[in-house]
Amino acid sequence: MATQPRNSILCPNCAKLISIDERQCPFCGTSNPGRRWKRSFLTRPFNSTEELIRLVLYANIGMFVIALIISPRLPGLSVNPFALLSPANKSLLLLGATGTIPIDQLHRWWTLVAANYLHGGILHILFNMVAFRQLALFNAREYGVARMFIIYTVTGIAGFLASYLVGITFTIGASAAVCGLMGSALYYGKSRGGAYGQMIYKQIGGWAVFLFIFGFLMPGINNWGHGGGLVAGVVLGYVLGYREKTPERLWHKTGAAICLLLTALVLIWAVIVACYYRFL
Template sequence: MGALDVSKVVHKHQGWRLISCIWLHGGVFHILANMLSLLVIGIRLEQEFGFVRIGLLYIISGLGGSLLSALFIQSNISVGASGALFGLLGGMLSELITNWTIYANKVAALLTLVVIIVLNLAVGILPHVDNFAHIGGFLSGFLLGFVFLIRPQFGWVSQRYAAPGYSSISAKPKFKMYQCILWVASLILLIVGFTVGLVILLRGVDLNDECSWCHYLSCVPTSRWSCNTQPVSCLADQTSDQLTLTCSSTGKSKTYALSNATTSQIRGLCSLLCH
């Protein structure tokens, strides 16, 4: 229905799935959690910068999240607006940096925002969470914030609205030099990043083949859970009081003292055996 399915994006040229998956969710709790986050994060940004700029930041960040997810997670489908929401967090961070001089409690705001971002990204190391979408959305939003959320410096605003005869002799520039440098650099990185990413994706490249450790950014296996999301299958041999399973992918075999095993029991034992 529009979920991010990499095989259809690459082989059936359904690139629109990179955008449509942002508007789909995996259940009521999923959509409620995302919409609550959108209200908390998005209202202040929209009030300050308008719905056009924040809307563009949201959608492009979602695209960036989908793109990075598609480059690393190619065996599963993906839905959700988490990448776009992380883009708003990234935009808030870059907005604070590029407009640094106008804020009063800037250090406290920066530390608070960084802690929130780190905690949310840390949740992504759990299984069944697409942290690549989070990272891609965050990086896209971070760069977009330097482009869309730049503010004129206070001296220029004061000079513009000063009463006649009270304006400063030396004209103040609208933006500081570092703001302009960040604007240009971010725009270049965005264009290059999206272009290269789309080209690599449409060529069917799996970046896991180029980066052996990158999968840990999305899931870190522990004794409590496995990060293997590949479907598993087993060959089952049921006798009167024993069940022998052989994992099709690993070849491991084990016999269980179990008679008349149900399908769900076989599936559960197979999953444990193959993982």
């Protein structure tokens, strides 16, 4: 049976085999790569793109199911497919819908994070999750999974902050953050250039144009959230850099771990508070 020598580990940043006593990874320069917190907390969630994507999907589905369960009435079996299996507004408000009503009247700033994980119907969540998966896979390939998750989390908050600032009263959905991933993909295509970059830029640009035309034709779509998310995605793509320009650093994983922790705490808090008001 082959065993790894006890004093060797995989570098938490570049995953090359190094000695645990190393002051600095000889391959990527990460300092004190042997620290336990660097090896467990930072790297485990960001080792596999598929796993992180699954985690986000489960969180969205979980919040959707909870929203249905705490709805005071039975979910509507409406003829309108957009209203099919839609949770009541009251349960969405309890679970962290955002906008001027929750923030100004109830002082719930944390809803800027929670609202990204709430959806108003089966088609709403389905569209957003299919788009999320596609764009997350692309972004994780070009930016790495850690930077992808930072972009996803921060652009969702930025999109909802933009829509709050212009006075949108009540809003939910992953689409601000999905637009953020579109923004960083657009930046990647434009910045990288070449045949591949141009193809990406054209394809994602086409989706964005379609989304905004759709958004202005359909009532009830938060175009400010979409626009804010998209702009934030372009800015973050520039600031964080993609793999070809900036290799993945440990601080990318640190940032992503903070985003993950923040999201988890907010969602757990949202569910506890919602159940308290609903059932107690």
